[in-house]
Amino acid sequence: MATLKVGLVSPERELWSGEAKMVVAQTIEGSLGILPGHAPVLGVLLDGSVVKIEPANGDAMVTAMVGSGFFSVANDQVSILAEQAEVSDEIDVPAARAALEDALAAGDEGATLERRARARLRAAGIEA
Structure with a gap:
């Protein structure tokens, strides 16, 4: 099964990293679902939005609040770089x-x- 390598980071720390089946992020242009094989993209995160990551190992969905920032997708790697971020737990x-x-x-x-x-x-x- 194809997966994504995902990293969610803020200036303070790395909040989550690992293999994922899917990532959903809200951009200034709308919501974007990212699956393995997604075309390369660079986007601006919607300030005050929620990012969801479905881990490939079957763990519970990772949900995080993000402030402004960026994300990039290339070669099944997703980088989420948020000015402010906080995971749900x-x-x-x-x-x-x-x-x-x-x-x-x-x-x-x-x-x-x-x-x-x-x-x-x-x-x-x-x-x-």
């Missing part, structure tokens, strides 16, 4: 809810913070 849900409330109170000036707080909650499995 590391998200502090009460802190994410508080961040969302603060962002909503800030009005238009909190739009980016609101998108990121909502993405953190979606990555944790909570619709916000």
